[in-house]
Amino acid sequence: MKYLISLLLVVSFIAFPQDQNSDRNFKLSYEAFFHQDFVNFRSDKPGMTRVDVYIQVPYKSLQFIKTGQGFTAKYSVVVSVFDESKDKLIVEKTWNETINVIDFSQTTSRLNYNVGYRSFDLKPGNYFFRTAVIDSDSKKEVKSENTFRVREFNPEIDMSDILLVTSSETRTNQVMPNIPRNVTLSVGGLQFFYEIYSNDSSSRNCTVDYEILDKDSKVLYKKSVLKELGFGKNQIVESLGDLRLDLGTFILRTTLKDENFKSITTINKSFFSRWVGLPGSVTDLDKAISQMVYIATPDELSKLKDSKNNDEKLKNFLEFWKKKDPSPNNEENEVFNEYFRRVAYANDNFSNYNEGWRTDRGMVYIILGAPNNIDRHPFEYDSKPYEIWEYYELNRSFIFLDQTGFGDYRLITPLTGDLFRYRY
Secondary structure, eight states: OEEEOOOOOOOOOOOOOOOOOOOTTOOOOOOOEEEEEEEEEESSSOOOEEEEEEEEEEGGSSSSSEEEEEEEEEEEEEEEEEETTTEEEEEEEEEEEEEEESSSSHOOTTOOEEEEEEEEOSSSSSEEEEEEEEEEEOEEEEEEEEEEEOOOOOSSEEEEEOEEEEEEEETEEEEEEEOEEETTTTTTOOOEEEEEOOOOOOOOOEEEEEEEEEEEEOEEEEEEEEEEEEEEEEEEEEESSSSOOOOOEEEEEEEEEEEOOEEEEEEEEEEEOTTTSSSSOSOOOOHHHGGGGGTTTTHHHHHTTSSSSHHHHHHHHHHOOOOOOOOOOOOOHHHEEEEEHHHHHHHHHHHHOOOOOOOGHHHHHHHHOOSEEEEEETTTSEEEOOEEEEEEGGTTEEEEEEEESSOOEESOOOGGGGGGGGOO
């Protein structure tokens, strides 16, 4: 049975390189301009491996223009493949995508996205991939860079990498890729696609072991399935619907064994387990509650932290943010999204030996947002490094001094009064 990869609109919330034995460098990104995945398949060309590069762009990332038929967005994708040293360009592919919708609400929905992919036939080895997505109207360009290992396949029997899918259709033999790797187990379970290759002209049996590991490599789930293989390419869609996992990142470990139960190949794939009702930008509920210190009162935080169980904690969490939603009639909660966007920015830009959201600069950024101007003084002759953040609409400036010289900027003009609470 031959499955086709269907690039259709699907419900889901830059790059995630996959290694044959380890996929633990995988990082989740929920508000990214685009999502990306790389998958090794056996090539029809001798001595080569086919690498499929998938690009998923949320509609919200693009600028739509009104047309006579509705609204249109266009963007270009450039995928450049270099050798491991990044000095030699091996191959480059460029393509254009066009999206047409009737209703403007479709352009801002977090449920809508566009997926494209291109295949590259490469010799086994390590490569450097540079991907750029350019919005045609706004000219905004976002890039990602990834080192990826192109596998060599055993000619006797072997398996491809794993592609997570949102759904599969047996009648049409189509699967729809899940590029961000967000999985809501209560909706369809964990679904994935892969291929097994056999050079035996007659049918042969093999065993495939599926394991789910947590972040500490503890095996939480295990299942073995017997497969009867035909000659050549065997396409397989699997669904693990009996999983029960907490919120967080997990590893799907798939091991192919021959008829004598000897291990041939092990493939790892990271994914994120979501809970129904919990926004995708929250990957750790307890940490998200701790990060709410700048917007929630002590009593509100205590109520959240003292919840009897995870279900009650999630219910109280969602109720808190629902009360903050300035536009409850649409699907977006602007205050929630902006608050945790600021938290993520603080973590990315102000972390030292503390997470960025716990630092003084992170605190001010989360509470007040981006300053209108930053006056940096990292190398003054007669003073320690310092920064001055200016907020014109507040007519206030804040000075941060780095006493240690290790990037630990402390606020010396403290927040006072009504400024010591999150402002949207």
